[in-house]
Amino acid sequence: MPYPPGIEPLDLPQWTNRHGNVTQPLRAGASFKLFNLDLPSRTASYNATTANMRWLIGEAQRGRFRLRALGRGWSFSKVNVSEGGLLDTMDLRLSFNLTDAFVDPAFLARGRRSQDLMLVQCGMSVAMLNDRLERAGEERRMLRASGAAHGQSIVGAFSTNTHGGAFRFGAVHDQIVGMHLVVGPDRHVWLERASDPVVNTAFTDRLTGVELLRDDELFNAALVSFGSFGIIHGVLLEGQPIALLEEHRRMGVELNDRTRDLLNTGDWERFPDLVPAPRNAAGATPFHFEVGFNPHQLAENDADKGLFLKVMYRIPYREDYPRIPKDPTFEYGDNTFEVLQRALDILGPRGEHLIPGIVNVLYPLAYKAAEVRTGTMSEHFNSTRVRGRAASLAIGIPAADTARTMELVLALNRERPFAGVTALRYVKGSPATLAFTRFPLTCVLEMDGVDSTGTNTFYRALVQRMDASGRPFTMHWGKVNHMLNEALVHRMFGVDAVDRWCRARTTLLDAEAREVFTNGFLEQCGLHRARTIV
Numbered sequence: 001m002p003y004p005p006g007i008e009p010l011d012l013p014q015w016t017n018r019h020g021n022v023t024q025p026l027r028a029g030a031s032f033k034l035f036n037l038d039l040p041s042r043t044a045s046y047n048a049t050t051a052n053m054r055w056l057i058g059e060a061q062r063g064r065f066r067l068r069a070l071g072r073g074w075s076f077s078k079v080n081v082s083e084g085g086l087l088d089t090m091d092l093r094l095s096f097n098l099t100d101a102f103v104d105p106a107f108l109a110r111g112r113r114s115q116d117l118m119l120v121q122c123g124m125s126v127a128m129l130n131d132r133l134e135r136a137g138e139e140r141r142m143l144r145a146s147g148a149a150h151g152q153s154i155v156g157a158f159s160t161n162t163h164g165g166a167f168r169f170g171a172v173h174d175q176i177v178g179m180h181l182v183v184g185p186d187r188h189v190w191l192e193r194a195s196d197p198v199v200n201t202a203f204t205d206r207l208t209g210v211e212l213l214r215d216d217e218l219f220n221a222a223l224v225s226f227g228s229f230g231i232i233h234g235v236l237l238e239g240q241p242i243a244l245l246e247e248h249r250r251m252g253v254e255l256n257d258r259t260r261d262l263l264n265t266g267d268w269e270r271f272p273d274l275v276p277a278p279r280n281a282a283g284a285t286p287f288h289f290e291v292g293f294n295p296h297q298l299a300e301n302d303a304d305k306g307l308f309l310k311v312m313y314r315i316p317y318r319e320d321y322p323r324i325p326k327d328p329t330f331e332y333g334d335n336t337f338e339v340l341q342r343a344l345d346i347l348g349p350r351g352e353h354l355i356p357g358i359v360n361v362l363y364p365l366a367y368k369a370a371e372v373r374t375g376t377m378s379e380h381f382n383s384t385r386v387r388g389r390a391a392s393l394a395i396g397i398p399a400a401d402t403a404r405t406m407e408l409v410l411a412l413n414r415e416r417p418f419a420g421v422t423a424l425r426y427v428k429g430s431p432a433t434l435a436f437t438r439f440p441l442t443c444v445l446e447m448d449g450v451d452s453t454g455t456n457t458f459y460r461a462l463v464q465r466m467d468a469s470g471r472p473f474t475m476h477w478g479k480v481n482h483m484l485n486e487a488l489v490h491r492m493f494g495v496d497a498v499d500r501w502c503r504a505r506t507t508l509l510d511a512e513a514r515e516v517f518t519n520g521f522l523e524q525c526g527l528h529r530a531r532t533i534v
């Protein structure tokens, strides 16, 4: 069959994610790659690609197959696959800077700057985006939040609520202020908040045939929607003027009642004796807060077996800062995780006694002392250190529950040792309807480990205990979450939020389009419904 220029069929009988823990069989003839056409203007190329996205959705409806846009395939869950086909968007990397002529006067009246806005096509990696922002001549800018690494696509990253430790700002999606959604063969919309209009009609007129929708409810639902709201073609992100991040680490912080207070509040400024101060307080603002701990060693009132703290301050940019040296000593993952994973799977429960010793060797390599390090966003959060087969669980809790949750992890770890490393990152709560960083200050408990049967059993047991405790918690949409089901999603996010999300999806996509962008993961979570059934 002839395909329109810009669409290439992919021969993809199955697909495996980056860390090899998800393999999905695919339907023949249902996967495609999109690329921009070389037309006289970038706007014309962008619009031609929108037309191709609409054509593909029509094709999926005619052929009755499911389709899902794929980012970089970094997710550890089945969130990014479909039982039909996948859409490779990685060649779609156009970006457009905005000027005052394209923004709503209300945006400028609120003291914001058009120079901080960039329309980015969905396939651009966060790494490339960082590069375009940070090296843009006179107008150097930076992201407001990033994950720990920057290899994801921008849309892939924010669609699952990727976060760092921006405890006063939020997660990656919280810097998105507008998005271009292709929701059917005959419909594509420019979506932004009614409470925060950003672009004007000079902007939307350039997107041929687009419908302008200003609606907080729809926008907040679409922000964390993991491929279920159609194809997000472009996003408008609001960066900020470039600055540097000054990182301080502190090893061996005793676990005691005071540090539990720090963990439960994230309120560093009350603990100047524990949290390192910036080198120069002038213009420095707290940016990132992270705590590491080794569950096999952590001991009360013992500095040698204590907590690891990492904090970052945002400081004014200058050219002559000492660059962060490359660290060649450790790449966890590589073959380490794979060899471990095989050994542990072969040994089964007999190998469990080996785990603490192995982690005690790995942990100091992952969390170690370092001189104060100063760099840009992309210099701190860059290439991933996790390679090969690996697993990762991330649980969101209200910060006030952190010490209690840590005790739960320690108790479980005494029963069945966890083969990996553990960290806590603090993130400001998000208004996105299904944000897993939904608590006003969310502490994210992260457990990165070997992808073995034992690790998955540990994850499942931890989630069961969290659930049984009756205290609020959520799970990352892009990390290990095979234990999610409809009832659990309701308990985590609330029936009302789930209902609002499903209604928003129904408002934007008609029944035929919803079926195209439904997948098994959505059904497992009960999020495929037009509205919630309780």
Ligand SMILES: Cc1cc2nc3c(=O)[nH]c(=O)nc-3n(C[C@H](O)[C@H](O)[C@H](O)COP(=O)(O)OP(=O)(O)OC[C@H]3O[C@@H](n4cnc5c(N)ncnc54)[C@H](O)[C@@H]3O)c2cc1C
Binding pocket: 018, 019, 068, 069, 070, 071, 072, 073, 074, 075, 076, 079, 080, 081, 089, 122, 123, 146, 147, 148, 149, 151, 152, 153, 154, 155, 156, 157, 158, 159, 160, 161, 162, 163, 164, 225, 226, 227, 228, 230, 231, 232, 233, 384, 385, 386, 476, 478, 479
């Ligand atoms: C090494 C590593 C480090 C990580 N670090 C962090 C971290 O620090 N913090 C954190 O929170 N998470 C982290 N993660 C998780 C990761 O950031 C998320 O899983 C993220 O979603 C992956 O982005 P991706 O580009 O690979 O997207 P994918 O995994 O390919 O897709 C993610 C979702 O986005 C959707 N999507 C992609 N493109 C489009 C589009 N154009 N339109 C509509 N939907 C689309 C997909 O359908 C899917 O549902 C890490 C993962 C790895 C492997």
